Amino acid sequence: MMDINHVTLIGRLTRDAEYKVLPSGQAVCNFSIAVNRRKKVGDQWEDEANYFDIVLWGKQADSLNRYLVKGKQIGIDGELRQDRWQQDGQNRSKVIISAINVQLLGSSSGGAGGGSSSYGASSQAPEGASAVRDFSSGGSQSDKEFTDDIPF
Numbered sequence: 651m652m653d654i655n656h657v658t659l660i661g662r663l664t665r666d667a668e669y670k671v672l673p674s675g676q677a678v679c680n681f682s683i684a685v686n687r688r689k690k691v692g693d694q695w696e697d698e699a700n701y702f703d704i705v706l707w708g709k710q711a712d713s714l715n716r717y718l719v720k721g722k723q724i725g726i727d728g729e730l731r732q733d734r735w736q737q738d739g740q741n742r743s744k745v746i747i748s749a750i751n752v753q754l755l756g757s758s759s760g761g762a763g764g765g766s767s768s769y770g771a772s773s774q775a776p777e778g779a780s781a782v783r784d785f786s787s788g789g790s791q792s793d794k795e796f797t798d799d800i801p802f
Contacts, residue, residue: 661685667718679711706749727751
């Protein structure tokens with residue numbers, strides 16, 4: 651039996667992405683998103699926000715960091731990772747999402763823009779993180795040759 655570690659989320663950035671280049675030359679972006687859900691409390695429906703920390707590596711971090719601004723809606727496919735460290739003699743841990751595929755969706759809550767851009771994963775990044783490659787060319791050659799009109 652095979653284990654599965656996959657998460658897909660759509661939410662809005664809670665802050666601008668923090669971008670840096672590590673001494674190894676690897677680019678990394680850290681940001682968080684809020685994902686809202688509605689739940690019924692008594693006779694009323696209430697919104698509940700859940701917050702998730704995301705890390706994005708490689709070329710994708712390099713090319714998307716300027717678009718990852720507070721309020722922007724994005725879609726993420728990724729994996730759950732557990733960071734572990736010691737602080738004041740105590741073992742600590744935190745679950746984060748290592749993004750494999752990020753899509754820019756719509757516009758930010760207060761600005762213009764739109765469309766969507768998609769980027770996907772490829773080879774290994776340092777210490778199990780996901781390196782990425784740019785798929786912004788618009789798909790495969792066979793996708794471009796498809797000419798049937800689809801009514802939806």
